[in-house]
Amino acid sequence: MQINSSTLTHTVQNQTAIGSTSKADAKLGIFCAAFLGVALIWGVGFSHINVFHNAAHDTRHSNAFPCH
């Protein structure tokens, strides 16, 4: 985990890493990625829909998601 970055590095990195795209695009992208991630994990690991549960049964047990 990166913990020693200064504010300067942070800013520079934002400019180079996120590139020429706007801050709004970055924020929206981060939000959409996180939302899609949660939705996927929810569907595979937590959905009460029986078919989802049965299909992902062994994955749920192996990942120690609350099951049954």
Added chain:
Amino acid sequence: MDTFRRLLITAVLAGVIAGVFVTVVHQIATIPVILKAEVFEKAAETAPAVGNSATADGSAMSTTEHDHATGEAHEHDEGGWEPSDGLQRNAFTAAADILTGIGFALLLAAAYAARGTEMDWRKGLFWGLAGFAVFTLAPSLGLPPEVPGTEAAPLMQRQVWWVATVALTGGGLALIFLTRQILWSVLGVAMIVLPHAYGAPQPVEHHSAAPEALAHSFIVAATMTSLLFWVALGILTGFFFKRQFKAA
């Protein structure tokens, strides 16, 4: 949506590779234990039914009442489509493993982008270890990995506790590692302790159809496969994130 596209590519590449990897590891380590436990589960399901129809004595009655009171261990057998054993079941497990990989990779990649610091495979590894602590270690302390046929508290209560524990542990670790003030760190530790002080939902009585040794070996297998998964996912997301965002 350029950022989203890059995050998605990062997550799909990392998630698919880590998902395929953990599918192989699951086949070796956890699936054989699950299949063994299901033999005991099925035997336990048929045994009380025979007992109840044959006799109506006190012990049989109490078993029936108990099953109705908790009833969570057998929910999945109440019908609905399920993959047939063998190739079909393993194919769905592989698909679920890969989707889980992509889902967690999306969260990691989103966290890297939100943090805004430079990433590489090694920094990704540390984020992966944090993911292991947040999504496996912390919830497992209260709700250990369970083989099929284990009596447990109602599903909804366990899911709520699991989500709360993950959120508090993740938030707590973020406060400890990503801020520099003692007060925030102390609050972070408190957040990590809180769900365990409150306590995970427990069943009325602990009972498992599978022998204790099998249940124990499953805890070890599930925890270790999860560690391997998170190490792989952290390294891969760090690596692909760097490649996706350095070209920008």
